[in-house]
Amino acid sequence: MEMRQDRTFKIMLWLGGISFFLLLLLIFILLFKESLYSINAFGIKFITGKVWDPVNEKFGLFPFFVGTILTSFISLFISLPFSLSLALLLSVYYKEGFINKVLSTTTELLAGIPSVIYGFWGLFFLVPLIRKVEIKLRIPPYGVGILTASLILAIMIIPYISSISKEVIKMVPQDLIEAGLSLGSTTWEVVKKVILPYCRSGIFAGILLGFGRAFGETMAVTMVIGNSNFVPENIFSPANTMASVIANEFTEATKDIHLSALIQIGLWLFVLSVIVNLIGSFIVKRYKIR
Amino acid sequence: MENTILKIVNLSAGFGKNWVLKNINLEIEKNKVIAIMGPSGCGKSTLIRCINRMHEITSGAILEGRIYLDGKDIFLMPPVAVRRKIGMVFQRPNPFPTMSIYDNVIAGYILNGIKLKREERDRIVEETLKKAYLWEEVKDVLYKRGVFLSGGQQQRLCIARALAMDPEILLLDEPTSSLDPKATSMIEELIIKLKKTVTVVLVTHNRAQAARVSDYTAFLYLGEIIEFDKTSRMFTAPKDKRTEEYLTGKFG
Amino acid sequence: MNLKRRILKDKLLKILVIFFSLSTLLPLFFVLFTVVKNGIAAIDLKFFTSLPVPAGEQGGGILNSIVGTFLLLIIAFLIASPFGILVGIFLTEVQNKFTDLLKILVNVLQGVPSIVMGIIGYLLVVKPMGGFSALSGGVALAFMMLPVVIKNTEETLRLVPSYLKEASFSLGTNYTRTILRVVLPAGMGGVFSGILIGILRIAGETAPLLFTAFGNPFLNINPLKPVDALPLLIFNYAMSPYEDWYKIAWGASFVLIMIVLILTIITKFIVRRWKTQF
Ligand SMILES: Nc1ncnc2c1ncn2[C@@H]1O[C@H](COP(=O)(O)OP(=O)(O)O)[C@@H](O)[C@H]1O
Ligand SMILES: [Mg+2]
Numbered sequence: 001m002e003m004r005q006d007r008t009f010k011i012m013l014w015l016g017g018i019s020f021f022l023l024l025l026l027i028f029i030l031l032f033k034e035s036l037y038s039i040n041a042f043g044i045k046f047i048t049g050k051v052w053d054p055v056n057e058k059f060g061l062f063p064f065f066v067g068t069i070l071t072s073f074i075s076l077f078i079s080l081p082f083s084l085s086l087a088l089l090l091s092v093y094y095k096e097g098f099i100n101k102v103l104s105t106t107t108e109l110l111a112g113i114p115s116v117i118y119g120f121w122g123l124f125f126l127v128p129l130i131r132k133v134e135i136k137l138r139i140p141p142y143g144v145g146i147l148t149a150s151l152i153l154a155i156m157i158i159p160y161i162s163s164i165s166k167e168v169i170k171m172v173p174q175d176l177i178e179a180g181l182s183l184g185s186t187t188w189e190v191v192k193k194v195i196l197p198y199c200r201s202g203i204f205a206g207i208l209l210g211f212g213r214a215f216g217e218t219m220a221v222t223m224v225i226g227n228s229n230f231v232p233e234n235i236f237s238p239a240n241t242m243a244s245v246i247a248n249e250f251t252e253a254t255k256d257i258h259l260s261a262l263i264q265i266g267l268w269l270f271v272l273s274v275i276v277n278l279i280g281s282f283i284v285k286r287y288k289i290r
Numbered sequence: 291m292e293n294t295i296l297k298i299v300n301l302s303a304g305f306g307k308n309w310v311l312k313n314i315n316l317e318i319e320k321n322k323v324i325a326i327m328g329p330s331g332c333g334k335s336t337l338i339r340c341i342n343r344m345h346e347i348t349s350g351a352i353l354e355g356r357i358y359l360d361g362k363d364i365f366l367m368p369p370v371a372v373r374r375k376i377g378m379v380f381q382r383p384n385p386f387p388t389m390s391i392y393d394n395v396i397a398g399y400i401l402n403g404i405k406l407k408r409e410e411r412d413r414i415v416e417e418t419l420k421k422a423y424l425w426e427e428v429k430d431v432l433y434k435r436g437v438f439l440s441g442g443q444q445q446r447l448c449i450a451r452a453l454a455m456d457p458e459i460l461l462l463d464e465p466t467s468s469l470d471p472k473a474t475s476m477i478e479e480l481i482i483k484l485k486k487t488v489t490v491v492l493v494t495h496n497r498a499q500a501a502r503v504s505d506y507t508a509f510l511y512l513g514e515i516i517e518f519d520k521t522s523r524m525f526t527a528p529k530d531k532r533t534e535e536y537l538t539g540k541f542g
Numbered sequence: 543m544n545l546k547r548r549i550l551k552d553k554l555l556k557i558l559v560i561f562f563s564l565s566t567l568l569p570l571f572f573v574l575f576t577v578v579k580n581g582i583a584a585i586d587l588k589f590f591t592s593l594p595v596p597a598g599e600q601g602g603g604i605l606n607s608i609v610g611t612f613l614l615l616i617i618a619f620l621i622a623s624p625f626g627i628l629v630g631i632f633l634t635e636v637q638n639k640f641t642d643l644l645k646i647l648v649n650v651l652q653g654v655p656s657i658v659m660g661i662i663g664y665l666l667v668v669k670p671m672g673g674f675s676a677l678s679g680g681v682a683l684a685f686m687m688l689p690v691v692i693k694n695t696e697e698t699l700r701l702v703p704s705y706l707k708e709a710s711f712s713l714g715t716n717y718t719r720t721i722l723r724v725v726l727p728a729g730m731g732g733v734f735s736g737i738l739i740g741i742l743r744i745a746g747e748t749a750p751l752l753f754t755a756f757g758n759p760f761l762n763i764n765p766l767k768p769v770d771a772l773p774l775l776i777f778n779y780a781m782s783p784y785e786d787w788y789k790i791a792w793g794a795s796f797v798l799i800m801i802v803l804i805l806t807i808i809t810k811f812i813v814r815r816w817k818t819q820f
Contacts, residue, residue: 002370002716009718013635016628017644020692024647030665031658085562093559103563106570112802113573114746115656116773117795120780121573124788155569186552209653216655218749219777243657243749250661250753266661270654277653281646347711374714384705388727398713401723448709455713 035264052229059261063231067239072214075153083158087165111159119223122152144226147235152220161210168202205283212276218243295320301355310336312513323490325504333513334493338461342376343369377452378461383444385436392432398455422450442473459489478503509533581796584789594759597784604794606761610769617680622687623737630695652689656749659685663754674768679755687740694736698729731816738809748773772798
């Protein structure tokens, strides 16, 4: 009886593992299958096409690709000095104590605020601010647009990048750091010559995963990007990202081809996130082994 | 031999392709303390883990030969049944951290889903803790968690946990190696008293301990039993040169 | 001379690091301040106990979305925790190429954008069942919660010392009971906080709900019908053109942040308190 119980239990464990695998496979297959209609209809033009016009059944995701890439890169760029400073501060300069407590709590809270609240806040706080800037610059004062979305995104990915980078920096062997210091180097020189070289690829992984976060982020972006289906002209232009166009149009898509096109965008987001996360977690894992 | 409780026949065991034990033959008499002594790494733990079929849990474990408990082949019984008849205490005290002292004593019953009446439970806990000479020290803190005890107390709790199942044989794998001298001598005294109710197989690399507590001693060297004899005889007149060298501290 | 320069540079960069780090307090402060200020102004008892009213009418509350949020979280919890714990145990107990692959896939699933999870909930539940429902929203959220539960379970159980397992086996306990009654309880603190962290991750999610739970101005506890949720309500109201609805959205934001905050504190408490000593 006891042995039979064990056999059943082991079978259950395997079933759990296998069904998890099948579930992921199912996700991919479902996304792919539902995208097929639009893949067949537009082929490669779906990716290169610059026009997204559901009414006339023209679907090209290029404008959203540009929107996604712009917001992700700008937000990464903005957040980097903050994220990396935080990582260094928490892992090198103030490994414990009051300042550490305050700032690690800050990052935790920043990570915990729901995306939709960032978006709401952006709508009421950042958008008017940007509008004022735009008036000063004598450009159309939309307030919403690429830059606004990037600013919000930057705030949202700071905790993400800083916590991964912090973990990576913490894996630098203490004796290496002490060796550096004992040779008469200043803390900064140790950071630059010992810590950063040691962690370069790990921090890169952190940034990559932060990028993964940024391009998949939906709500906050949807709320402040202006939802325009045209290729953005500059960083103040209203636009759409791949994620935000899905959020905007999915429930309103009455035509099958429109729905299929939106799901195909989702498929690309899925594929992109898989690639980014595979590379990122592979690098981070190599650190853990070392 | 009269009164044989455990008989090991042509036992070989190891890991992967590496045979650690080579053709072990051993007969163990009931209600005696048998010491298995030998330098570290010679296969003592592997040997006693074969006796209660714990060896098989390790991935890559290999095994050949027979072991008879009361004349019955243990490899033909379900392993869980064997383990209930042959208790084991490990090198490091390992009470269950989530359980109280009380629950630790009857852990075997709890984990095996054996239902006991309240009075019966109380009786087993008290009797076993008394047997393990722990009752006086813990009777007021029975519902505290076991991990808060001292190392020696924890080890006696683990002995109690094994005794509560009323085993025929108790396997002790260097039970005092992580304890201080005072706790060690308490456990040694306990072992001597235990043989009234249970046969004890004690693994030790401490020669003096083997001499103090055991009736028989087996000297294991590089996976083979070099010599097996009454302890008093082996320590005064070892037959094999290697035993003599070991006892006089030439190696190990 | 040179040394002075180096020390100066060191100090300067330290100040820079501190400056950049401390300035992250600013957005946190602004967001929290805005939400708390506007939120408290919007909240009274009726806010919690009444349903939304049409635009233009006074009053209206968020009872339906509070109830809906809890319904969604419960559904996600009921799906993701047993399944996640099972897969977590599987990954600790079995080591081969397949489980190596699964571990990678867990990370991959964790990185999938939340809007894609929404599409999956739609394709998996809404489409076959022919309508939006709390169930589909719960499924989409469960997908987001799952990798967190799996990872935490696996990492915690890996830390449970093998000698406990041995002790259990040596008492004649079979494998099943050893895992369920010794290993799992020893790691319970970690498993439990994994579940809480998972809930925390999904509590504020909107994107997976847009075309699954969909929203519903009425009180509903039927898992097969659409429900509203706090994040969904915040989004819909914030994007509306009505002033009074912004007020309600602020109130809902405040409530949502409080829920998240309380969950965070509980999680931290449990992580610290339930940490089993070995
Ligand atoms: N799990 C294992 N896998 C492979 N080899 C092992 C394992 N456990 C023990 N061994 C090897 O078996 C030999 C005997 O070990 P052991 O029985 O623990 O010795 P002792 O208890 O006498 O110190 C040692 O050489 C050890 O390296
Ligand atoms: Mg040993």
